[in-house]
Amino acid sequence: MRILVVEDDRATFDYIRKGLLQAGHVCDGLEDGRDALAHAMREPYDVIVADRMLPGLDGLSLVKALRGAGVRTPVLFLTAVGGVDDRVEGLEAGGGDYVVKPFAFSELMARINALARRPPAQAGSEKVKLAVLDLELDLVRRTCHRNGQEIELMPREFALLEYLMRNEGRVVTRTMLLERVWEFHFDPLTSVVETHISRLRAKIDKPFDRPLLHTVRNTGYSMHA
Numbered sequence: 001m002r003i004l005v006v007e008d009d010r011a012t013f014d015y016i017r018k019g020l021l022q023a024g025h026v027c028d029g030l031e032d033g034r035d036a037l038a039h040a041m042r043e044p045y046d047v048i049v050a051d052r053m054l055p056g057l058d059g060l061s062l063v064k065a066l067r068g069a070g071v072r073t074p075v076l077f078l079t080a081v082g083g084v085d086d087r088v089e090g091l092e093a094g095g096g097d098y099v100v101k102p103f104a105f106s107e108l109m110a111r112i113n114a115l116a117r118r119p120p121a122q123a124g125s126e127k128v129k130l131a132v133l134d135l136e137l138d139l140v141r142r143t144c145h146r147n148g149q150e151i152e153l154m155p156r157e158f159a160l161l162e163y164l165m166r167n168e169g170r171v172v173t174r175t176m177l178l179e180r181v182w183e184f185h186f187d188p189l190t191s192v193v194e195t196h197i198s199r200l201r202a203k204i205d206k207p208f209d210r211p212l213l214h215t216v217r218n219t220g221y222s223m224h225a
Contacts, residue, residue: 001046002026006036019105033057037065045073046116052079060093067094074115091128130165133225151203160196164223173220
């Protein structure tokens with residue numbers, strides 16, 4: 001992938017650049033938000049990693065300007081500002097994800113890969129909440145509610161439910177779940193998917209009258225009312 005990193009802290013940029021190069025990616029770096037805006041409008045990138053606090057033009061304004069100009073490159077915010085309101089503001093501006101400093105490079109790389117796999121964003125398409133009937137998933141606060149009742153989910157259960165809800169009404173195969181939720185590009189020959197589906201169903205369906213998570217025989221799973 002070709003990745004633009006907009007970061008004015010040299011140590012942080014060097015850390016990211018070293019990891020990206022070792023992973024086989026192309027990395028361009030800029031320190032100023034205005035320079036990054038002009039550069040990102042001229043050059044195609046797979047993902048942009050931008051700090052929230054930048055000289056010239058802050059990261060939030062940078063992304064708003066890119067979206068206003070029709071540039072839909074996925075953007076990951078990298079910042080020390082980690083409050084819920086700040087994350088909501090970043091996502092609503094057009095950012096695709098958020099990583100709070102300090103961070104492990106493995107987490108950053110996983111989030112970059114996930115952003116790159118998403119279909120190209122359309123104007124106003126970034127969602128902060130997902131809903132299927134009375135089941136609601138808040139992607140920023142990382143909470144789940146059904147019929148007004150809070151449901152506690154483990155991180156993998158949350159990721160699984162998010163993927164199913166993003167594909168509401170579609171059949172999702174076991175292979176698709178292994179690739180998108182577990183990032184396995186091979187069959188681990190375990191019942192990890194079936195086990196997590198069973199646990200998820202016990203939390204979001206069994207206590208309620210109407211099931212939402214359906215098994216499609218010999219095919220996969222589908223989320224719908």
